[in-house]
Amino acid sequence: xxxxxxxxxxxxxxxxxxxxxxxxxxxxxSNFSDTNTTLPAVNVHENDQEFTIEVAAPGMKKDDFKxxxxxxxxxxxxxxxSETQSKDENYSRKEFSYQSFHRSFRLPIxxxxxxxxxxxxxxxxxxxxxxxxxxxxxxxxxxxxIK
Numbered sequence: 656x657x658x659x660x661x662x663x664x665x666x667x668x669x670x671x672x673x674x675x676x677x678x679x680x681x682x683x684x685s686n687f688s689d690t691n692t693t694l695p696a697v698n699v700h701e702n703d704q705e706f707t708i709e710v711a712a713p714g715m716k717k718d719d720f721k722x723x724x725x726x727x728x729x730x731x732x733x734x735x736x737s738e739t740q741s742k743d744e745n746y747s748r749k750e751f752s753y754q755s756f757h758r759s760f761r762l763p764i765x766x767x768x769x770x771x772x773x774x775x776x777x778x779x780x781x782x783x784x785x786x787x788x789x790x791x792x793x794x795x796x797x798x799x800x801i802k
Contacts, residue, residue, distance in 0.1 A: 694756050703793050706767070706785040708760065713779030720781055722774050727764045729772070731783065732757040766791045 698709040710731055712720075723730045734755040762769070762785065771786040 694758060697758065703787075705787055708783040708785065710758070710781040710783070711779065712776075712781055715776070715779075715781075717776035717781075720774075720776065722783065724762075724769055724772060727762045727767075727769070729760045729762055729783070729785075730757065731760075731781065 696711040700707045700709070708729075708731075712733060715733060715735060719733045719735050721730075721732045721734075723732075732755070735753070737752045739750045739752075766787055768786045768788045772784065774781060774783045776782070
């Protein structure tokens with residue numbers, strides 16, 4: 656299967672094409688990992704009611720995440736620290752672990768209802784639900800009478 660980016664000059668581009676063709680994931684300084692590890696994978700799903708961002712972050716707890724919306728900039732970050740100590744006969748070992756990341760998404764103001772954004776963490780995936788504004792949702796077709 657070949658992925659093809661749609662031409663933005665299509666006669667009827669979908670809302671999803673408009674949303675994803677924008678530079679809403681800023682890869683410059685706002686998406687990073689402090690520990691030289693890879694950023695968690697992200698999926699974006701769309702239906703008629705909302706967009707859902709899925710962040711793959713296994714082994715974390717919901718308290719490890721911080722989600723912030725500032726104007727139209729959605730930020731998802733995490734910071735975890737752990738310390739392991741084991742002692743055997745002649746050996747003593749301490750291991751420290753520190754992981755952090757920060758992902759930012761520029762949201763289209765005219766599409767997303769920022770007051771209704773919600774999130775949940777389940778089985779290693781953080782789900783961020785971005786409800787669409789009523790005016791951005793698809794309207795059912797209707798017959799127009801001629802007078």
